[in-house]
Amino acid sequence: MDLDAWKTQLRKGAAELAVLSLLAEGEKYGIEMLDAFRARPEIGIADSTIYPLLNRMEKEGRLKSRWAPDLGAGPPRKYYQLTKDGVRALGAMRPIWRAFQAQLNELVGK
Amino acid sequence: MTNTDAIGGDIDAYLVRFTRALGGVPREDREDFAAEIQSHLTLRAAVIGAKPAIAELGSPEHCAAGFLDELRLQSAIVDGAPATSFAVLTSIAGRKALGAVGVLIAACFYLFALGFFVTACVEVVAPDLAGAWYNPASGDFEVGVMFGDHSASRELAGWTLAPLSLAAAVILYLLGAIISRTIIRLLLRHTRENRRPLSP
Numbered sequence: 001m002d003l004d005a006w007k008t009q010l011r012k013g014a015a016e017l018a019v020l021s022l023l024a025e026g027e028k029y030g031i032e033m034l035d036a037f038r039a040r041p042e043i044g045i046a047d048s049t050i051y052p053l054l055n056r057m058e059k060e061g062r063l064k065s066r067w068a069p070d071l072g073a074g075p076p077r078k079y080y081q082l083t084k085d086g087v088r089a090l091g092a093m094r095p096i097w098r099a100f101q102a103q104l105n106e107l108v109g110k
Numbered sequence: 111m112t113n114t115d116a117i118g119g120d121i122d123a124y125l126v127r128f129t130r131a132l133g134g135v136p137r138e139d140r141e142d143f144a145a146e147i148q149s150h151l152t153l154r155a156a157v158i159g160a161k162p163a164i165a166e167l168g169s170p171e172h173c174a175a176g177f178l179d180e181l182r183l184q185s186a187i188v189d190g191a192p193a194t195s196f197a198v199l200t201s202i203a204g205r206k207a208l209g210a211v212g213v214l215i216a217a218c219f220y221l222f223a224l225g226f227f228v229t230a231c232v233e234v235v236a237p238d239l240a241g242a243w244y245n246p247a248s249g250d251f252e253v254g255v256m257f258g259d260h261s262a263s264r265e266l267a268g269w270t271l272a273p274l275s276l277a278a279a280v281i282l283y284l285l286g287a288i289i290s291r292t293i294i295r296l297l298l299r300h301t302r303e304n305r306r307p308l309s310p
Contacts, residue, residue: 030146031153047154047166051146052176067145074156075149 131174212293219286
């Protein structure tokens with residue numbers, strides 16, 4: 001059995017929910033989000049995939065961003081936060097995810 | 111040369127290739143993407159070094175391709191113009207089989223639409239050259255603009271060929287546009303579903 005293909009299927013659609021959930025904690029820039037995803041590698045969001053994903057979610061109106069200068073000598077950072085649409089999307093996606101997870105756990109846990 | 115210079119040189123070289131790979135993207139978007147990738151690489155290189163930071167992102171072309179696919183497909187959907195959709199499909203056809211299939215199918219519809227449009231025009235200005243002919247002896251059926259002797263054939267459409275051809279041209283053109291946009295939507299969904307995951 002091709003487990004990698006199965007894992008890819010599992011991750012379908014979850015990336016957006018993961019980003020929305022992470023940003024619900026407050027605004028973050030790319031590397032902060034990647035650090036959170038590196039600690040949870042099974043979610044499957046990599047360095048090369050997060051920026052196009054953030055860009056699309058921003059263009060679709062679920063995120064907004066701002067550039068902020070670094071207080072030290074580092075480069076400026078692009079911070080992302082949820083828009084009202086993003087908050088609504090997350091609110092709608094959460095119960096769907098929880099119901100899915102609970103029912104699957106019932107089955108898998110047997 | 112200091113270590114900082116070397117890191118900056120690697121990142122600069124990466125950004126040059128990344129920006130080049132984003133050719134055709136509006137300047138504002140291109141600069142924004144490059145600035146974000148530069149910020150990412152600079153911050154990450156300070157922690158793990160430039161080469162590992164670059165390795166995490168993948169090649170500049172691979173990194174740019176993620177942005178390009180999203181942008182092209184989105185712009186085609188937002189724009190909605192048949193020419194834009196077809197241009198986007200053509201640009202993707204070399205890399206994705208579904209894009210190549212889309213180009214072939216849409217091109218067939220557009221070519222037939224063009225053929226019927228030309229037939230309608232010729233029927234108006236030179237009715238003898240355009241027609242829908244049936245040859246009872248051979249059983250051949252021909253429609254369009256034809257040079258040659260059709261004395262053995264029966265003309266089926268007459269003057270109605272012009273409006274009928276024009277209607278066929280419009281319908282085929284719209285079908286070509288609908289097919290292009292449908293395939294772009296499928297590609298967009300496929301691209302989102304197949305983002306490269308982290309290695310387990």
